[in-house]
Amino acid sequence: MSVLIAIPARYASSRYPGKPLVPLTGANGTSMTLIERSWRAAISASGVDRVVVATDDDRIREAAEGFGAEVVMTSDTCRNGTERCAETHAVLGGGYEIVVNLQGDAPLTPHWFVEDLISGLRAAPEAGVATPVLRCDGDALNGLLNDRKHGRVGGTTAVFGNDHSALYFSKEVIPFTSEIYASTDPTPVFHHVGVYAYRPDALAAYPSWPSGPLESLEGLEQLRFMENGRKVLCVEVEAKGRQFWELNNPQDVAKIEEMMAEMGLE
DSSP: OOEEEEEEEOSOOSSSTTGGGOEEEOTTSOEEEHHHHHHHHHHTSSSOSEEEEEESOHHHHHHHHHTTOEEEEOOTTOOSHHHHHHHHHHHTTSOOSEEEEEOTTOTTOOHHHHHHHHHHHHTOTTOSEEEEEEEEEHHHHHHHHHHHHTTOOOOEEEEEOTTOBEEEEESSOOSOOOOOOOTTOEEEEEEEOSEEEEOHHHHHHGGGSOOOHHHHHHTOTTHHHHHTTOOEEEEEEOOTTOOOOOOOSTTHHHHHHHHHHHHTOO
């Protein structure tokens, strides 16, 4: 099955304008922009036929072409990354059997997250969309709770049923637990990893639906699928010793750089 990875990137982020061009310094002192690190994460995945950066901003286009990425220019009317991926697939003439949305704020995404996601969607023909979830350890859960305590929107959490169909996604920490967990203890909370794999029919339908109340309240694009009766498959992935965090706020830069240093990522 042919696979396209699109990396949607926009300059005018409400929470962090210019975020794709923010530099991140790795363990060896090498500085690369967020969009380049996200692109490098995408091209490291096996079984992928094409990787493109999808943007509406010439500054991002110039930066991406400068490090060798293929760029697809999209309209500035795309309301989120899924709509940008749908437009990208259409601009490229369609034909891909799976389209992966690796959002441009996830530079720590390891290649096996993407590979396992693609395998999970292939194995579930009833699902039009799949997305990875990572079980939080105590440290990760405390990081999420600390962000909320200080009024920051950090990671997204997911809850799902026995068949791994998503029940809900939230920027709050769900499900509630009153337990105290040691740093490496497994917890019942799953961190949603900001990557999606779509079948073309589900992706093409998405922009025609209006934003529903849950998507609007949470600011989470995947909820539009659920509000329109489409199954979203949660694919559990393993950290394998890797730390994972997305760049949502300026404060996350130092956190991600610290993680890269600890893991020895250049």
